[in-house]
Amino acid sequence: xRVNLTKKDLINxxxxxxxxxxxxxxxxxxxxxxxxxxxxxxxKKIKISNFGTFLIKSKNSRIGRNPKTKEEKVISSRxxxxxxxxxxxxxxxxxx
Numbered sequence: 001x002r003v004n005l006t007k008k009d010l011i012n013x014x015x016x017x018x019x020x021x022x023x024x025x026x027x028x029x030x031x032x033x034x035x036x037x038x039x040x041x042x043x044k045k046i047k048i049s050n051f052g053t054f055l056i057k058s059k060n061s062r063i064g065r066n067p068k069t070k071e072e073k074v075i076s077s078r079x080x081x082x083x084x085x086x087x088x089x090x091x092x093x094x095x096x
Contacts, residue, residue, distance in 0.1 A: 040081070052085040 007029060014025040036054070040046050045055040061077040085093075 050086055050088045052083055052089055055082050055084070056080070057082055 010029050011022060011025045014020060014028060015022050018025075020028065036046060040054055040056060045053065047053045056079050058079050059077060062075050063072050064075045065072050
């Protein structure tokens with residue numbers, strides 16, 4: 001079963017655990033995501049200690065095929081975001 005963690009859930013967690021108001025919690029979460037996004041766009045790589053690394057990788061254009069119709073199409077070049085977990089994070093997940 002998949003459980004999604006929403007922005008609202010994060011705001012409520014900050015509100016409950018740290019005691020900030022919901023408005024301050026919302027601003028904190030918004031600023032955190034904004035900081036990660038803007039730095040990722042400028043630096044192409046962000047490392048968060050004991051958590052992992054986010055990086056942007058460029059993919060070249062290529063030819064793809066529709067498996068049903070066998071029709072070929074060009075898949076355009078694009079940037080993708082990758083996440084590589086740290087050793088500590090992997091260890092924590094696997095020790096549970």
